[in-house]
Amino acid sequence: MHSRLLAVAACAVGLLTVGYASAEPGNRARPAPAAASTAAVASMPAPLSNFLAIFSAVPRTIVSYPGSHKPGTIIVKTGERRLYLVLGDGQAMKYGIGVGREGFTWSGTTTITAKREWPDWTPPDEMLKRRPDLPRHMVGGPDNPLGARAMYLGDTQYRIHGSNEPHTIGTATSSGCIRLTNDDVIDLYNRAKIGATVIVQR
16 A cells, blocks of 8 residues: 555656646746636646645644634734634634745734735835846746735735745745645635735734
8 A cells, every 4th residue: 555655646746747847946937928818727737836735735624713703704823824714603714824934924904805816926126126036027827926816905915825835834934925825725715705804913
């Protein structure tokens, strides 16, 4: 059984590596040549990072969550590296997240003001000053650092979004955005509503 599992894993890695030889970190920052439609992106094969997420992701789970928050409220606990979506009846869905690195953490209450599937990414001027190597614009798709879905918070540049780097879940590496695996952000995206309250705690 052990040898069979190893063989299956090796085969999967081999197939995904062949299909994504160009999806290396050095190529990730290049803008795609043209915008991809939602239908076209949906038909794209999953990148190697999604396979690796099997080993690195924190499984989402329903947990006990007593309190007075109404269903649909999102609680982000930065120090715990977890996000809770209040379900009601004393329960919440818990997700593993990546958070802002030192100097980029924040707290407060805001709302979801917009939602996007396979969002484009335009790095803000402040980020480009720190990282002039970044693209000025990048269309949505599997190589985009915003991942499969994004929920925009208030009138800020912060988002709750997916990631093409699932190994960063549970770490503090972002510039202030809250990141989930693509699988988890799709689940959260389908549950969360525009106008939902988001409470970010340190």
